[in-house]
Amino acid sequence: MIDIRLVREDPERVRASQRARGEDEGIVDAILAADEARRSSLTEFERLRAEQKSFGKQVAAAKGEEKAALVAQAKATSDKVKQLQASADTASEDLDALVRRLPNVIEEGIPSGGEDDYAVLETVGAPRDFAAEGFEPRDHLELGELLGAIDMERGAKVSGARFYFLTGVGARLELAILNLAIAQAIEHGFTPMITPTLVKSDVMHGAGFLDAHADEVYRLDDDDLYLTGTSEVALAGYHADEILDLSDGPKRYAGWSACYRREAGSYGKDTRGIIRVHQFQKVEMFSYCRPEDAADEHQRLLGWEREMLAKIEVPYRIIDTAAGDLGGPPARKFDCEAWVPTQGRYRELTSTSNCTTYQARRLGIRERDPNSEKGTTRHVATLNGTLGTTRWIVAILENHQQADGSVVVPEALRPYVGLDVLRPA
RNA sequence: GGAGGUGUCGCAUAGUGGCCUAGUGCGCCCGCCUGCUAAGCGGGUUGAGGAUAAAACCUCUCGCGGGUUCAAAUCCCGCCACCUCCGCCA
Structure with missing residues (x-):
């Protein structure tokens, strides 16, 4: 597995490596897209998760009827958090699967071909x-x-x-x-x-x-x-x-x-x-x-x-x-x-x-x-x-x-x- | 193969549902103090990811994976490793 940061920072070098190997260079763009998708879904999940956690402290502090109301409210957030987590996990797995398919980037100057x-x-x-x-x-x-x-x-x-x-x-x-x-x-x-x-x-x-x-x-x-x-x-x-x-x-x-x-x-x-x-x-x-x-x-x-x-x-x-x-x-x-x-x-x-x-x-x-x-x-x-x-x-x-x-x-x-x-x- | 036990931040340990943003001791690092060293005092000390010019900051991480719950180190299920015992075998 290569460093995703190398793909982000120098995609052309990775494409050149793929060409020299005679392999698909389109995978580089697929990886960049998957990386983008992962980061945005991760950000979304983390934001709501932070919200859920701070709300949880209010629930813990509350008593009686007030607590029952807060629990009901927290329930809705909980479902949404689970959804966002699931899609963030999927996005990570998608990226990982793509990156794992990519062979190592060759040392510059070695012969191309088979x-x-x-x-x-x-x-x-x-x-x-x-x-x-x-x-x-x-x-x-x-x-x-x-x-x-x-x-x-x-x-x-x-x-x-x-x-x-x-x-x-x-x-x-x-x-x-x-x-x-x-x-x-x-x-x-x-x-x-x-x-x-x-x-x-x-x-x-x-x-x-x-x-x-x-x-x-x-x-x-x-x-x-x-x-x-x-x-x-x-x-x-x-x-x-x-x-x-x-x-x-x-x-x-x-x-x-x-x-x-x-x-x-x-x-x-x-x-x-x-x-x-x-x-x-x-x-x-x-x-x-x-x-x-x-x-x-x-x-x-x-x-x-x-x-x-x-x-x-x-x-x-x-x-x-x-x-x-x-x-x-x-x-x-x-x-x-x-x-x-x-x-x-x-x-x-x-x-x-x-x-x-x-x-x-x-x-x-x-x-x-x-x-x-x-x-x-x-x-x-x-x-x-x-x-x-x-x-x-x-x-x-x-x-x-x-x-x-x-x-x-x-x-x-x-x-x-x-x-x-x-x-x- | 069977029965029981254990698994928490480098090491040792505390933690039995919300005050854990995981405490304490040791070790280690930085600083103060000091003829020097030690002691003492103060601060820091898992790893990964995200955000950022850099930070502040946010998320995940208590053997691993699921589940229950508004909320899990803590409850439930499965797996793995180690320890003790029994059986079998080179």
């Missing part, structure tokens, strides 16, 4: 030339099966399509990635967190995951709970309805959790292997910071992602996601995509978003405004970014494979895997 309109900011490292090395690279699943690391067949037997078992060195490799990520996060001052993966609907809503992509989310109907697709949700809800002290800098958490995604609408895409699955594990950075510090914090999160990618020694590129591909909460999003040799293209390994005050506003996360002498509050900014996921196994296996099907473990992972080379069983 999925394919991203800008490549940087390419790091070069893909290996397997032809020059004299062998055809195997894809991650073939390697995974050869190494006894990935079992898709039994995953499907037990849970259906897009489920899998990580076995033996596969399980060790996943734990290694996640533990390396947690270790790095701790080193940089993050608080490690193991989060709930079932959350209430208001937290799911607040984090912004039930708007455009609600069909991506698993829902437990009997309990009115949702399975989270990332620990970002629980970490955003962690400080809901609190006033934080950010005077010592951002509050940074590293969440470790299983992640669940329905992958509705991706039938036929990435059906092979563990690139696109219903359940995986992730270590996610999450930061609460001051709004004016958010863009810098975003760069810091990106920096920590790059540090992790350097440790697994894979070629990758960084893209600046186009406005129309952001989703509701982010104002800007950087993805790091690793080279996947057998696909001949880059695939997302990390994603870092600056949600500015969008999530915090919905979740009621505030701080004392350092610019205010009266100690008023304001909403904080929230950001998130990936430090490691199950999918990283794909990039590691394919980029570090050798002609005999063995895989060299990147040095930084070796203490966590406990092996220098993974060899076919």
Whole structure:
């Protein structure tokens, strides 16, 4: 949710953001009208309510017949107050519903357009030339099966399509990635967190995951709970309805959790292997910071992602996601995509978003405004970014494979895997 | 799952239908006093929204949501959280 005051004060900026996203800009005028309607009905209600209250004191003081007369008189006001309150409530709800439909206002200067309109900011490292090395690279699943690391067949037997078992060195490799990520996060001052993966609907809503992509989310109907697709949700809800002290800098958490995604609408895409699955594990950075510090914090999160990618020694590129591909909460999003040799293209390994005050506003996360002498509050900014996921196994296996099907473990992972080379069983 | 209890302004507490515009103590902030500190004295101290050039001011907020009433922290219903006990279970 964005600040209604921004719509009032700078509607053109909001319209421009909607245009860049390829979304309806007429909603801005609808919001302005609804805001006007809310304020006038609120004023009307408050005026009569004040009248009712002062009249109530006269009733309390009166006795006998006089009191009976006053009570009768007060009755009429009471009905009218109820009516006005009802219409003021309706007007507020109407405005709220409209404002909640509005995605975050984009950071100025990011690319306009949709999925394919991203800008490549940087390419790091070069893909290996397997032809020059004299062998055809195997894809991650073939390697995974050869190494006894990935079992898709039994995953499907037990849970259906897009489920899998990580076995033996596969399980060790996943734990290694996640533990390396947690270790790095701790080193940089993050608080490690193991989060709930079932959350209430208001937290799911607040984090912004039930708007455009609600069909991506698993829902437990009997309990009115949702399975989270990332620990970002629980970490955003962690400080809901609190006033934080950010005077010592951002509050940074590293969440470790299983992640669940329905992958509705991706039938036929990435059906092979563990690139696109219903359940995986992730270590996610999450930061609460001051709004004016958010863009810098975003760069810091990106920096920590790059540090992790350097440790697994894979070629990758960084893209600046186009406005129309952001989703509701982010104002800007950087993805790091690793080279996947057998696909001949880059695939997302990390994603870092600056949600500015969008999530915090919905979740009621505030701080004392350092610019205010009266100690008023304001909403904080929230950001998130990936430090490691199950999918990283794909990039590691394919980029570090050798002609005999063995895989060299990147040095930084070796203490966590406990092996220098993974060899076919 | 069942029974009982509790939920008030940062903390502790008072408040059983109108005098609550929610009192008091502690803590915290500002000031006075004072060689310094403490004590003492005076004032301030939930959050949200509206109004305003800014204020004064107005409305809402006593776990959350409904209801009764001219009037609700107070009465009624539902929900949630916590505590105690019983049962069941990893």
